Amino acid sequence: MIYARFLVTLKKEFLNWKLWAGRSIVLSYAAVAGLTIVGFTKLAEFSFDWFLALQGRNRWAPLFWTPIVTIVIVYLTRKFALGSAGSGIPQVIAALDSKCKPEDRGLFVSLKLSIVKIFLTSAGLLGGLSLGREGPSVQIAAGIMRNAKRWLPSAANISEASLIMAGGAAGIAAAFNTPLGGVMFAIEELSKSLEQRSNGLMIASIVLAGLVGISIDGNYTYFGVIQPGGFSLNIIVPCILVILVSGILGGLFSKVLIISLRVNRGLLGKFRTNSPLIFAGACGLIVALIGIASNGETYGTGYSHTQSIIAGSESTSYLFVPLKFIATWLSTWSGVPAGIFAPSLAIGAGIGNTISTALTLPSAQILIAIGMAGFLAAVTQAPMTSFIIVMEMVDGHGLVLSLMASALVAGGISKMISRPLYPSLAKLQLLILETPGARENTVD
Known part of the structure; x- marks a missing residue:
């Protein structure tokens, strides 16, 4: 009896090509999301370095440059992608809310918003504004992962909400080089159901996105190593x-x-x-x-x-x-x-x-x-x-x-x-x- 049940489970897990096709698509998108966040990081750092060079040449230049850049960013945001304004984390939470119907999620999370978010957030650093790229990374990665839904076979049984949740957490993992932090972020901020919290494929996607960043930049720590020393x-x-x-x-x-x-x-x-x-x-x-x-x-x-x-x-x-x-x-x-x-x-x-x-x-x-x-x-x-x-x-x-x-x-x-x-x-x-x-x- 146990042997027969084992064979049925084995066949279901390893011989169902639609199931594995779905998993492969999700993991491929997770890798793309991680790679995108790495590219976004490089662009953001390059943009801020450019601003620092400008400020280094003339410390008064930001008085003209920063307001102009801010106006241009807000104009482009309001004109073409209102859903990209702000952090990006509230948009992902809104997209996962029960009040948001699946057909409305594109207002908060989409591939277009992800692309726009990359350039507009980088532009903010180009202007010297005091902002971070980790919140935007959540919305960017969530938009990329959501796009995977259109390619998944129906038998894959992976919900769009799960993809968005995994993408958002993958964004944190890749941006901070903290895979464990990404998993915890998914549990504490984005996930509202036990099923999502225990979904192994989603956790694998989060970790994979973080590993992509590590494979490119190395297993570094942002702020070095702190040695606490003896307790006093x-x-x-x-x-x-x-x-x-x-x-x-x-x-x-x-x-x-x-x-x-x-x-x-x-x-x-x-x-x-x-x-x-x-x-x-x-x-x-x-x-x-x-x-x-x-x-x-x-x-x-x-x-x-x-x-x-x-x-x-x-x-x-x-x-x-x-x-x-x-x-x-x-x-x-x-x-x-x-x-x-x-x-x-x-x-x-x-x-x-x-x-x-x-x-x-x-x-x-x-x-x-x-x-x-x-x-x-x-x-x-x-x-x-x-x-x-x-x-x-x-x-x-x-x-x-x-x-x-x-x-x-x-x-x-x-x-x-x-x-x-x-x-x-x-x-x-x-x-x-x-x-x-x-x-x-x-x-x-």
């Missing part, structure tokens, strides 16, 4: 202080983003609604002014600055955290396609470094890592994803418990201040479905 009781109070500050500021950051993107009343709200291009230019101008005031520290993703302070080769001013906070908020509020993962990590690192400097502590690296995990968890209210991403980015396996505690406590503090960021912004995205004529612009 003297660091407990500073760690608690970093966690509290990260939780409070992260919650405030999330609340400010939700309010500013949701409210269209008041002087600024009406200004943004009635004159979006002028508003975008004003945001770009202020971001440029902040960049000049910070000696260029607040421009772009913040990766280089974070790497430098972790390595101890660069110090940061006490104003870095509030200035980066404002620059990232304004960059997002302007309406450009922009992620907040990387700037959040930079702000969190700044919190840890500032407290370490103020207290003249030798354990700056530990506080920086705790601040990164805490602030990211507070902003996203996804503590497990946050601590795993930071752990993988700094090869900080010796800090697992500290990073986990930081993410959980800071995320809990944030919940007392703000509603969850991405689900709240996803609800705003779903309002598009109520707009007359919105479905006419659905792109697949």
Whole structure:
């Protein structure tokens, strides 16, 4: 009896060509998604390097260049691909929501939006805006994976929602070089059903996308390796202080983003609604002014600055955290396609470094890592994803418990201040479905 059941299962799994054809298509698209994110990363880095060269030649050039680029990006976004605005994660969550019918998903996730998102996000870094590429990577990879559905045989039994979820998580895995973080992101932020969470093919797609990036760039860590060293009781109070500050500021950051993107009343709200291009230019101008005031520290993703302070080769001013906070908020509020993962990590690192400097502590690296995990968890209210991403980015396996505690406590503090960021912004995205004529612009 057992032998007969084994033969039936074996035949079903290995002799069904339609089943294997479907799996092959999904995995091929996952590899393409990973390769695309690697290319997107290269383009984004090249764009920001170009901006740094411009700023290096003339530190006042951003006063003209950044507002102009911001206006052009917002114009192109509103004219040709409204669904590409913002982070990209809320769009993926909206596409997976039960209120979004399959025929409406093209408003939020599609191959066209993926292509547009690549160039418009890179253009934001070309202008020196304070934004990240990880959120956009989620929407980009999700759009690519969704396209696989049209080639799948019906017997493959793979839902479009599963493809979108896997693509979004694959985007995180490939962008951060953190496959485990991608899997956790799928579970914590995107997946809402046990079936999706246990789908081995989807997890394989996420890991494969991450491995594609590793095969090209090598198995690197973004911020080097942090060695925690011996445990000291003297660091407990500073760690608690970093966690509290990260939780409070992260919650405030999330609340400010939700309010500013949701409210269209008041002087600024009406200004943004009635004159979006002028508003975008004003945001770009202020971001440029902040960049000049910070000696260029607040421009772009913040990766280089974070790497430098972790390595101890660069110090940061006490104003870095509030200035980066404002620059990232304004960059997002302007309406450009922009992620907040990387700037959040930079702000969190700044919190840890500032407290370490103020207290003249030798354990700056530990506080920086705790601040990164805490602030990211507070902003996203996804503590497990946050601590795993930071752990993988700094090869900080010796800090697992500290990073986990930081993410959980800071995320809990944030919940007392703000509603969850991405689900709240996803609800705003779903309002598009109520707009007359919105479905006419659905792109697949």
